[in-house]
Amino acid sequence: MTKQAEKPIIDPxxxxxxVSDVKGRSPWEHAWHRLLKNRAAIYSxxxxxxxxxxVMLGPLVVSWESDFTDWDYTSAAPSLESGHxxxxxxxxxxxxxxxLEGGRISLLVGLVATIVSLVIGVTYGAVAGYYGGNxxxxxxxxxxxxxxxPFMFFVILLMVVFGxxxxxxxxxxxxxxxxxxxxxxxGQTLSxxxxxxxxxxxxxxxxxxxxxxxxxxxxxxxxxIVYVTLTIPQVILVESFLxxxxxxxxxxxxxxxxxxxxxxxxxxxxxWTLIAPALxxxxxxxxxxxxxxxxxxxxxxxxxx
Amino acid sequence: MLRHSxxxxxxxxxxxxxxxxxxxxxxxxxxxxxxxxxxxxxxEIEANLNAKxxxxxxxxxxxxxxxxxxxxxxxGPSFQYKxxxxxxxxxxxxxxxxxxxxxxxxxxxxxxxxxxxAAALRQNTRIDYSLMGVAMLGISxxxxxxxxxxxxxxxxxxxxxxxxxxxxxxxxxxxxxxxxALPATAYIARLTRGSMIEVLHSNFIRTARAKGLPESVVIxxxxxxPVLLPVISFMGxxxxxxxxxxxxxERIFSIPGLGSYFVQGALNRDYTLVMGVVILYxxxxxxxxxxVDLIYAWLNPKIRYxxxx
Numbered sequence: 243m244t245k246q247a248e249k250p251i252i253d254p255x256x257x258x259x260x261v262s263d264v265k266g267r268s269p270w271e272h273a274w275h276r277l278l279k280n281r282a283a284i285y286s287x288x289x290x291x292x293x294x295x296x297v298m299l300g301p302l303v304v305s306w307e308s309d310f311t312d313w314d315y316t317s318a319a320p321s322l323e324s325g326h327x328x329x330x331x332x333x334x335x336x337x338x339x340x341x342l343e344g345g346r347i348s349l350l351v352g353l354v355a356t357i358v359s360l361v362i363g364v365t366y367g368a369v370a371g372y373y374g375g376n377x378x379x380x381x382x383x384x385x386x387x388x389x390x391x392p393f394m395f396f397v398i399l400l401m402v403v404f405g406x407x408x409x410x411x412x413x414x415x416x417x418x419x420x421x422x423x424x425x426x427x428x429g430q431t432l433s434x435x436x437x438x439x440x441x442x443x444x445x446x447x448x449x450x451x452x453x454x455x456x457x458x459x460x461x462x463x464x465x466x467i468v469y470v471t472l473t474i475p476q477v478i479l480v481e482s483f484l485x486x487x488x489x490x491x492x493x494x495x496x497x498x499x500x501x502x503x504x505x506x507x508x509x510x511x512x513x514w515t516l517i518a519p520a521l522x523x524x525x526x527x528x529x530x531x532x533x534x535x536x537x538x539x540x541x542x543x544x545x546x547x
Numbered sequence: 548m549l550r551h552s553x554x555x556x557x558x559x560x561x562x563x564x565x566x567x568x569x570x571x572x573x574x575x576x577x578x579x580x581x582x583x584x585x586x587x588x589x590x591e592i593e594a595n596l597n598a599k600x601x602x603x604x605x606x607x608x609x610x611x612x613x614x615x616x617x618x619x620x621x622x623g624p625s626f627q628y629k630x631x632x633x634x635x636x637x638x639x640x641x642x643x644x645x646x647x648x649x650x651x652x653x654x655x656x657x658x659x660x661x662x663x664x665a666a667a668l669r670q671n672t673r674i675d676y677s678l679m680g681v682a683m684l685g686i687s688x689x690x691x692x693x694x695x696x697x698x699x700x701x702x703x704x705x706x707x708x709x710x711x712x713x714x715x716x717x718x719x720x721x722x723x724x725x726x727x728a729l730p731a732t733a734y735i736a737r738l739t740r741g742s743m744i745e746v747l748h749s750n751f752i753r754t755a756r757a758k759g760l761p762e763s764v765v766i767x768x769x770x771x772x773p774v775l776l777p778v779i780s781f782m783g784x785x786x787x788x789x790x791x792x793x794x795x796x797e798r799i800f801s802i803p804g805l806g807s808y809f810v811q812g813a814l815n816r817d818y819t820l821v822m823g824v825v826i827l828y829x830x831x832x833x834x835x836x837x838x839v840d841l842i843y844a845w846l847n848p849k850i851r852y853x854x855x856x
Contacts, residue, residue, distance in 0.1 A: 387562045394791035395809065395825050399573050402813045479689055486691045486795060487810055499691075506695040506799070510703055520692045527687040535683075 273464070276540040283536025286529035293526060297345035304339045329514040331504060340496055341518045347497040348523070351411055352478040356470055358416025359477075363423025364466060368454050370424070371431025382428065389421050397480065401489040408491055415480050423469055430462050464541040471534035475527040482523060498523040552841060559833050566829040567617060567822075571610055574818045613822075622823035627815045633823040636808055641827070643713060644797070644804035648789055650724045655731035655785070660778060662732070663739025664766070670744055679740065685733025690792055694726045694799045711801040723800045727792055731785045735778055742774045749773075772846055779843050783836040790828055 277283060329337050370381040400414040434440065435458070443453050482499025484490035491497045498519045505516030597603045604612070616623055622633035666678040701722065702710035713719050746752060747770060755769045756762075794806035801807075805824055812820035 387565055394787075394794070395828060396569070396573075398794075398810070398813055399570070399821070399825070402816070403573055403576065475687070482689060483691065483791075483795060486689075487798065489813075499689075502689075502692055502695075506691070509695050509699050513699060516695055516699075520696070524684075524688050524692060527689070528684060531683055531687050 273540040277536055280536040280539060282532045283540075286532035286536070289525065290529045290533065293345070293522070293529070294349070297342050297349060300342040301339055301346075304336070304342065329512065329518075331508070331512070331515050337515060337518050341498070341501060341522055344496040344498050344501045344519060345522055345526075347408075347491055347495060348478050348481060348499070349526070351408075351415070351481040351497065352474045354412045355416040355419065355477045355481070356473045358412060359420040359423055359473060360466070360470060362417070363420035364427050364459060364462065366420065367424035367427025367429075368431050368458050368462070371428040372435055372450065372454050372458060374432070374435075378428070382425075385421050385424055388418075394480070394483075397484065398487070398489060401484060408495065411481060411484065411490060415477050419473060419477060419480075423466070423473070426465060426469060427462055430465055431458055434458055434461055468534060468538045468541055471530060471537055475530035475534075478523070478527060478530075498526075551844075555837060555840065559837065562833055563830065566833075567614065567826055568610075570822045570825045570829075571613055572606075574816075574822060575606060575609070617826065622826075623819040625812075625817055625820045627812065627817040627820065633819050636820060637805065637823060637827060640803060640805040640808050643802060644793055644806060647720065647723050647727060647796070647802065647804065648786075648793060650720065651727035651789060652731070652782075652786065654724060654728040655735055656778070656782075658728075659732040659735025660739045660775070662736040664743055664774070666736065666740045667743030667747065668766075675740075679737065682733040682736045685729050686737075688729070690726050690730060691795045691799060693729060694722070694796065697722055697726060698799070711799070713800070713802045723796050723802060726799075727789055727796050730792070731789060734785070735781065738777050738781055739774060742777045743770065746770050746773050776843065776847055779839060779846060783832070783839045786835050787832050790832065 331337060331340070366381065366385075370378045397414050397418055400410065404410055440453060440457055443457050448456070478498075481490055481497060482502065485497050485499030486503040488503065490499055501519035502516060502523065505512075505519060509516045594603070613623075620634075622637070625631045625633050625636055628636060662678055662682070666675045669675050698710045702708050708721055709719050752765060752770060755765045760768075790806075793804065794810060796802070797804045797806040798810060805827070808820060809824040811817070812824065
């Protein structure tokens with residue numbers, strides 16, 4: 243009734259202004275527009291997309307196998323004639339194809355370990371923040387305690403103790419990397435849980451777990467996305483760190499860290515064995531950091547001015 | 548303040564206990580013992596060795612035995628380096644690691660804050676953008692990538708500095724300290740810039756400017772203290788990062804520090820050495836975090852523990 247009565251009044255008003263349809267913008271659209279304006283982040287996203295395609299399809303296109311040893315060209319410098327565009331290592335394996343295949347492992351570890359830490363961190367943080375009180379205090383105290391431990395040494399211990407299996411790398415890195423995520427999610431949950439819509443859900447009789455799953459976690463999405471993009475490079479870094487020490491992925495599998503480690507050993511006679519994987523690794527980390535930064539600027543409600 | 552500090556110190560005990568417990572049980576459930584080398588020992592000798600190191604006791608008994616030892620700061624004999632105790636190994640490696648770490652930390656703090664302030668004062672100029680671009684690079688390049696490149700350029704090609712080794716002299720320190728300091732410097736520069744920009748927009752800075760203080764005084768007397776707060780609270784994680792970074796750095800530059808002992812010990816299943824190093828590092832990180840907290844409270848007048856607790 244009221245709506246129909248109002249309509250004719252509004253229409254001429256809109257016509258006078260020359261706007262027929264005022265479209266609202268959701269917070270996500272705002273964020274998207276801010277992100278598009280951040281050139282560094284956008285270029286980084288393009289480069290990362292290119293890197294992904296290269297790493298996934300590259301090994302299929304390059305004519306060498308990663309474990310093929312070309313005895314005619316051992317420690318050969320990059321050249322177009324030999325077909326080894328990035329040169330070969332000390333036993334004649336093609337650096338380009340090894341770098342690309344190593345990239346698969348590095349990126350895979352980055353992704354999987356981040357998902358592990360994401361699942362643990364979000365669940366833990368949301369539960370602690372939602373229940374509050376003593377539950378929260380005890381759970382966060384545990385996080386504080388683990389936080390104070392030299393976690394890198396525990397990853398190393400884990401690798402030494404349980405063998406160097408690739409699945410273990412995922413779990414070990416993910417399992418020690420969830421602390422930041424848990425803290426951030428808890429903080430956000432604390433501020434969310436007193437909002438009206440949560441109260442409404444509670445009044446409707448939605449059980450706590452349902453509220454966490456349906457109402458809290460979706461509202462954490464923004465900040466979680468930012469931290470995921472910032473966690474991926476961290477995880478890739480940890481994996482390459484382990485591989486560099488000889489504790490990560492084992493031959494014949496390879497990762498950027500392992501390749502850098504190999505390259506660093508022969509760098510005086512064959513610097514190209516170091517340069518290719520180092521370059522790929524650094525570019526990837528650089529891009530992820532810029533994307534994460536851009537997302538944080540775009541999604542951070544603090545400077546929505 | 549004093550009461551608060553004491554309470555915080557007592558609160559560190561559970562953390563320490565957990566550290567020791569986790570390290571102990573993780574090493575003991577590991578398959579393979581310290582004496583399975585390539586040539587197997589005669590069973591009687593192995594039994595004797597196990598008895599000597601209490602490895603034949605039940606696990607819990609070993610645990611409490613170890614706790615008792617650690618309580619009096621005795622980490623026992625090393626399993627691998629036959630004539631050494633872990634205490635002696637630590638006494639040898641720790642000063643070296645400490646020197647590199649302290650130098651790198653100081654360098655990172657001074658250079659990082661200066662660069663951050665410089666960038667913030669020229670916000671959104673070319674200087675700002677290039678400084679922050681370099682800082683992002685510093686965060687992104689792993690130190691095991693930058694170290695070989697620096698060695699290749701400065702030591703192998705140019706021949707200015709030694710490529711590795713340690714004689715306690717200045718030349719042998721330059722590269723390790725630089726590489727170790729780089730990521731922390733970059734991070735501190737970014738933090739300082741952000742914090743400086745925020746502080747410069749606050750009311751008390753406007754007041755200081757309004758009463759006609761010169762800009763340099765505004766920054767030194769009024770802005771610096773709040774700007775340093777987030778940097779100070781980053782020092783704890785930064786130190787933990789440096790300690791794990793030093794493992795790689797010490798390996799690349801062949802520095803005889805704690806990090807090299809740790810990796811060697813872990814690979815050789817030298818239980819006592821590894822646990823000794825982990826506990827030492829854990830204690831170090833916990834204590835440094837405690838000191839950082841105290842400095843933070845001292846710099847930040849908003850925190851007055853005694854009244855609230």
